[in-house]
Amino acid sequence: MRRRAAAALLLLALVGCDPHTTQQQSAPPGDLCERLRPHLPGNWTTEHAPPHPAAPLSDTCTLVDSTRTAHRIQVLVSILPVTDELSARYRKADETSAATSGFAAKITDGGLGTGSWALNPAAAAPWLVFRTANRQVRLRVENAGAGTMDELRTIAHAITALPGGLPVVKPKAVQSRCERGTAAAEHILGGPAVVRRDALVDGHLWCQWGSAAASVFVTSGAGGSDEAVDFYLVRDAGTSTMHLARRVAVGAEGWQQRDGYLSFRTARGEFVKIASAPYDEMKPVPIVMLARAIAPAYS
Structure with missing residues (x-):
């Protein structure tokens, strides 16, 4: 969640089921960023992050470029499955948030199947949402200018191909x-x-x-x-x-x-x-x- 002031009022931005990528049902436990890191180009470290306070309630970790620490990618994975109906609600909330934030860019198709959308504003950091194994994943560049949409898609593809699938989580x-x-x-x-x-x-x-x-x-x-x-x-x-x-x-x-x-x-x-x-x-x-x-x- 990020803050923004508009007309002196603090407004809240929301950061929102058929699987479109098949993953194994027996997934290993562990931090997703730590398991993902060896499958990405470049040199990355990982940071633990507190659970993300939004809907869907999601576990969070951060990928940090070891050669440029401002280059950070936040990775959020919903704890519960997300249905088509819920996915549509979360996308609508993102569309409302983007419009009230004053972005010239609009929410577009994310290119990763049903339940995928993206925002790539010129003056802010991009984000990409998709579903895999029935759970919603949100990738977000933390600092404007320190990451691209193409990079987010590369990470998304690595997640969908991750051996064993998404980590097991305790409810x-x-x-x-x-x-x-x-x-x-x-x-x-x-x-x-x-x-x-x-x-x-x-x-x-x-x-x-x-x-x-x-x-x-x-x-x-x-x-x-x-x-x-x-x-x-x-x-x-x-x-x-x-x-x-x-x-x-x-x-x-x-x-x-x-x-x-x-x-x-x-x-x-x-x-x-x-x-x-x-x-x-x-x-x-x-x-x-x-x-x-x-x-x-x-x-």
């Missing part, structure tokens, strides 16, 4: 402190969370719940983190003359955008952000209820 990774928010998160999902990706990221608690069609996430960080920057952007939106966000009684100071995205500061100086995806289906009141349920985990 749930749970942190006990996140349980405070599970009932409220499942209310947002409209049913049980069938996948969980809770984690400690740089020592800060992240909680993520997912269903086949949606996800709910709570992420946190210290001063200077994305969460801190987001908090001040949302607060500025609320204190501007346009009043594009409102104060909410959560934590030491909480603010919520009109779309439901919520950010609060704790008394200890930690910053927490809460949202659900797809973003165009997010509702403000359930997000507030989740924020109040999970806030004691950060006290």
Whole structure:
């Protein structure tokens, strides 16, 4: 997920089943980037990355060019299978995001079968989405100008041909402190969370719940983190003359955008952000209820 300001309002960009590439059913465990690296041209290292807070809930890793560290490719693989119907929803969300971001380029066919699309803007980093073994893969150049669409397609083909297929994943990774928010998160999902990706990221608690069609996430960080920057952007939106966000009684100071995205500061100086995806289906009141349920985990 990336931030952007428009009319002083922080807007969220979404980063979204018939298999079109046959893979073996018995796939080995392990980090996809680490297994993929020997099959790519060039010299790459890998970095672990926290689960991606969007729909579909996805595991994430990063390929880093050892000769040019700004050359980085983010690799996201959905935890659950993605159907044709869900794939169409995620593509529509990407199309909306691209349009509201002001890109001159439009979402186009990704060239890798049904459920594949791409964006290759002149002034930003490209991304490519496709499905293999019923799961959605998103490849994204992290830094504009440090990677090409042709390169993403080369990596995509290497993934579809990877011996053993995609890694086996466990559906749930749970942190006990996140349980405070599970009932409220499942209310947002409209049913049980069938996948969980809770984690400690740089020592800060992240909680993520997912269903086949949606996800709910709570992420946190210290001063200077994305969460801190987001908090001040949302607060500025609320204190501007346009009043594009409102104060909410959560934590030491909480603010919520009109779309439901919520950010609060704790008394200890930690910053927490809460949202659900797809973003165009997010509702403000359930997000507030989740924020109040999970806030004691950060006290």
